[in-house]
Amino acid sequence: MATYDHRLSEGGPVAGSMDPAVRVSGLTRSFGDRQVLRDVDLTLARGEFTALLGRSGSGKSTLLRAVAGLDHTTVGTGEILVPRRVSLVFQDSRLLPWLRVLDNVVLGLPGDGAKERGRAALDEVGLGGRSSSWPHELSGGEQQRAALARSLVSEPELLLADEPFGALDALTRIRMHRLLRRLYERHRPAVLLVTHDVDEAVTLADRVLVLDDGDFVLDLRLDLPAGRDPGDPLFQRHRTTLLGALGALSDDRTKDPKEAS
Amino acid sequence: MNLDLTSRTGGGTATVTGGPAKAPPSSAPPAPAPPTDAPAPDTAAAAGLVPATQRRLGRGKSIPFGRLLGPLLIVLAWWGASAAGLLDPRKLSSPASVVTSAQELWVSGRLQESVQASLSRALLGLLIGVAAGLVLALASGLSRVGDAVVDGTLQVKRSIPNLALLPLLILWLGIGETMKVVVIALGVTVGIYINTHAALVSIDARYVELAEAQRLSRWQFLRKVVLPAALPGFFTGLRLAVTAAWLGLIVVEQINATSGIGYMMFQAQQYAQSGIILVGLVLYGAFGFASDALVRLVEGRVLSWRRTITA
Numbered sequence: 001m002a003t004y005d006h007r008l009s010e011g012g013p014v015a016g017s018m019d020p021a022v023r024v025s026g027l028t029r030s031f032g033d034r035q036v037l038r039d040v041d042l043t044l045a046r047g048e049f050t051a052l053l054g055r056s057g058s059g060k061s062t063l064l065r066a067v068a069g070l071d072h073t074t075v076g077t078g079e080i081l082v083p084r085r086v087s088l089v090f091q092d093s094r095l096l097p098w099l100r101v102l103d104n105v106v107l108g109l110p111g112d113g114a115k116e117r118g119r120a121a122l123d124e125v126g127l128g129g130r131s132s133s134w135p136h137e138l139s140g141g142e143q144q145r146a147a148l149a150r151s152l153v154s155e156p157e158l159l160l161a162d163e164p165f166g167a168l169d170a171l172t173r174i175r176m177h178r179l180l181r182r183l184y185e186r187h188r189p190a191v192l193l194v195t196h197d198v199d200e201a202v203t204l205a206d207r208v209l210v211l212d213d214g215d216f217v218l219d220l221r222l223d224l225p226a227g228r229d230p231g232d233p234l235f236q237r238h239r240t241t242l243l244g245a246l247g248a249l250s251d252d253r254t255k256d257p258k259e260a261s
Numbered sequence: 262m263n264l265d266l267t268s269r270t271g272g273g274t275a276t277v278t279g280g281p282a283k284a285p286p287s288s289a290p291p292a293p294a295p296p297t298d299a300p301a302p303d304t305a306a307a308a309g310l311v312p313a314t315q316r317r318l319g320r321g322k323s324i325p326f327g328r329l330l331g332p333l334l335i336v337l338a339w340w341g342a343s344a345a346g347l348l349d350p351r352k353l354s355s356p357a358s359v360v361t362s363a364q365e366l367w368v369s370g371r372l373q374e375s376v377q378a379s380l381s382r383a384l385l386g387l388l389i390g391v392a393a394g395l396v397l398a399l400a401s402g403l404s405r406v407g408d409a410v411v412d413g414t415l416q417v418k419r420s421i422p423n424l425a426l427l428p429l430l431i432l433w434l435g436i437g438e439t440m441k442v443v444v445i446a447l448g449v450t451v452g453i454y455i456n457t458h459a460a461l462v463s464i465d466a467r468y469v470e471l472a473e474a475q476r477l478s479r480w481q482f483l484r485k486v487v488l489p490a491a492l493p494g495f496f497t498g499l500r501l502a503v504t505a506a507w508l509g510l511i512v513v514e515q516i517n518a519t520s521g522i523g524y525m526m527f528q529a530q531q532y533a534q535s536g537i538i539l540v541g542l543v544l545y546g547a548f549g550f551a552s553d554a555l556v557r558l559v560e561g562r563v564l565s566w567r568r569t570i571t572a
Contacts, residue, residue: 070470088474094467098489098566107485108475134566150475 020081021046021158021190022067027078029062029071036062037076038214046157047188051195051205055246058211061162064194068160083157087150087189089164093143095135095150102131105150121153122146124186125179141172145179152183159189165200177203198242202235203228210245218245332550354536359543362536371525376544378520379510383548386442387506390449394498398454402461403487415454423448423509427516436517445509452501460494461487493567496560503552511545 022044029037036059044050054060065071067080068088095104106118122131125145127138135143144164151159164180165173181204184191195201201208202222210218222238229235243249324330336356342348343355350358366372397415400407423444434440464487472482514523522541529537 068474070473090467090471090474092467094471096468096471096486096489098492098564099485108472108477108481136566 019046020044021048021083022192023079023081024063024067025079027063027066027076027080029059029066029074029076029078031074036214037066037078040078040215042209042216044158044190044192046190048207049184049191049193049205050207050209051193051201052209052211053195053198053201053242053246054211056196059214060194060196060211063211064160064162064192067158067192083190085154085156086158086160087152087154087156089144089147089151089159089161091163091166093135093140093147095143095146097135099135100131101127101133101135101138101146104135105131105146105153107150109153117153118149121149124152124183125149141168141176144168144176148176148180148183152187152189155187156189159184159191161191161193163195164193166195166197173200180204198239198246198248199230201242202238203230208238208242210242212246218242220245328550328554332546350535351533352535354539358536359539362534363540366525366537366540372540375520375522375525378524379514379522379544380548382438382441382513382521383445383506383510386445386509387449387502389442390446390506391453391499391502393446394450394453394502395457395495397450398457398461398495402458402491403483408462412458415451415458418447419451419455424512427512431516441510441513441516441518444513445506448505448509449502452505453495453498456498456501457491457495460491460497464490493564496556496564499560500553500556503556504549507545507549507552 020043022042024040024042027037027040040063052060067082102115102118102122105121106114119131122128125148127142127145127149130138138146165176168176177200193204206222208220208222209216220241224234340356363372397411401411430440430444434443468486468490472486511523514521518524522544526538526541
């Protein structure tokens with residue numbers, strides 16, 4: 001059974017029957033004069049796969065880094081409550097080049113059985129035979145799979161992912177989508193996936209949040225069956241909704257004042 | 262897909278004679294007849310196509326023992342010039358007479374004695390200097406207080422050549438062994454410090470972020486991230502330090518030494534024995550070369566995870 005940070009239970013009433021894995025309230029972040037997040041509230045349920053969509057500069061990475069506790073140099077206020085075991089996947093695999101793959105996977109993992117668990121995690125992502133390779137000997141997709149193994153080996157209650165497939169080629173990305181969804185269904189962490197790819201969000205997530213200019217503009221629940229088919233009309237409808245919320249379907253001139261003449 | 266660039270295998274360039282396309286010369290393997298829709302070489306040329314060529318801008322394969330080649334060429338030139346009578350033997354002895362001098366020194370036991378005295382001096386200075394440089398680099402690279410105290414001091418020291426400190430060191434420590442080892446160690450310390458410190462403070466911020474995300478303890482962060490990341494810098498410093506140790510050795514052996522290679526050379530100068538002077542120079546060169554090769558070897562083993570242009 002997952003143990004939660006004690007602050008969570010003291011944090012006041014929880015909406016409905018929701019069992020939260022993350023609760024963010026009144027979050028504000030600024031870079032200089034520019035306010036990147038404006039009084040953001042967010043609750044993620046346990047075991048829920050949420051995608052955070054937004055254009056570049058919308059504040060989605062800032063929000064993720066705040067939840068991950070990596071923004072100690074940023075100015076801001078607000079309260080963030082998270083579970084004890086949180087993992088983070090970066091856009092680059094961020095494997096340490098001087099550690100072999102297995103040592104990278106178990107980096108920071110306590111306990112005697114760490115290596116065994118690391119091997120099991122590598123098996124799970126299909127890298128069972130590469131545990132003693134150097135990171136640079138792996139392909140880009142394999143490196144990212146090793147990074148996934150590193151993030152899952154600690155059995156996180158919350159998995160944060162910052163555009164984890166952004167640097168991969170299209171075919172590898174599709175395979176990684178399947179792998180991530182499969183791993184999610186087996187381990188059931190709450191997932192917060194930051195992406196700017198609408199198809200990726202609809203393929204993977206059960207809930208999609210759209211962030212624009214520092215606040216949420218859409219909170220969409222997807223009731224799509226497993227093994228999602230992009231040809232499914234419902235898939236297409238969600239896709240259109242999200243693209244609309246991102247402003248991708250409207251006339252460019254209304255969105256970008258510089259273009260107006 | 263079936264673009265048949267026969268001009269590459271045929272070796273000939275496409276001709277634009279306007280005549281019927283011909284098969285390339287007989288050097289082509291006895292392949293089955295090319296598909297009829299394959300463009301003939303002259304069509305390829307007309308389309309602006311050229312044979313594919315490989316371009317390599319890296320440095321290519323390394324030559325085994327290639328580093329010895331330069332020194333060997335110099336010895337050969339020296340040998341040739343001596344044999345041809347181009348060199349005055351009183352100014353520069355021939356390689357043969359240098360070998361003879363070395364044999365005589367060996368038989369009398371002076372060679373071994375001098376080498377041992379010089380080597381132990383250099384090694385002791387090197388060890389003390391490396392240890393001091395490492396401790397200082399870690400102190401200033403890992404803590405803000407250490408940085409404030411140590412870094413400025415070492416940067417000032419860096420701009421004062423060791424030779425400028427000699428009068429003071431002789432005043433303090435006399436002209437004995439202690440002074441000699443201290444001079445060598447001082448030169449070594451600076452090289453180790455500058456490079457290790459630079460590597461420690463320029464660790465990729467992404468790796469620091471990873472360590473934070475993985476909840477590493479301070480000690481784990483040091484052991485798994487900081488120290489391995491600083492090792493390349495340390496080895497750069499070590500190679501400079503080895504050179505600095507030999508340089509320091511040569512300087513201190515000119516000052517009232519009673520043993521060592523420098524002393525042997527100084528005495529030979531008194532009696533105009535250019536052969537012995539050359540033996541000393543060759544020894545200095547050989548030690549410098551061998552020690553650098555040794556450091557490179559260890560570096561290659563320890564940093565085997567690195568993939569650089571030298572690979």
